[in-house]
Amino acid sequence: MYQKHPSKKLNELFQEKPYQGVSPEKAKFLFVGLDANYAENIESQNIFDKVVEYHSDGVSFWQKYKVHHPFLLNEYRGDGKKYHKNFARIGFQEKDANSISFIEILPFPTVGRNKLEKSDLSGNHLSQINDWIMNSDVKFVFISSGVANLMRKSKQFSWLPEKPKEQFKNLRMYRQGENKFVFSHLHFSNYGKFEKQMLLEAETIRELIKY
């Protein structure tokens, strides 16, 4: 169950580009999330222009505003801030912008707390996701446990094992191909008890940049 975001404009942006950052076909790092959560009143916030700008060209946005996502701008208030704050701790820089892509299990924006279930997922979008992960030049894929659970329930990712197979430094790894690594990692909106592990994982992700 989920609640779709009421903003028509925001929905259009997602329909046009069902991803954030660089397009998945061009990416080296692919982060798979549950849903794109926005403050309900995003259209009336001052930074909405910048959100639109970000969705039309995430790479230029990063160069121009020196942050990878509009939620990191001081003016933004609402959900999703912690996620991107933690993501930023990996230490990606502007020069990396054209290698990083975010995709979501749900192909449209949402508000509030969502509890996604199998019936919320669209088969077409899932097979699109499968292509982006497996039939692409993407080198490093990151999947949190909640996302992986849903992916398994959908039965559309037969290559995804029940549990990570091995450890790669601080990251657990689901799958290692010739030129593709699929990692399990902690969701970026974690904190507290899991924060230490999340930082260790971030460290390992940072070390992957040079490959």
Next chain:
DNA sequence: CACCGGCCTATCGGCCGTTA
């Protein structure tokens, strides 16, 4: 009747928004 797998629920540590 024993076992297995899918699903649900409780629990935990801890952040953060609300309230006064």
Next chain:
DNA sequence: TAACGGCCGATAGGCCGGTG
């Protein structure tokens, strides 16, 4: 501004229905 409670993701254990 201090205290409280609602809520989060991760995890583990338990319930239930199907199967041999």
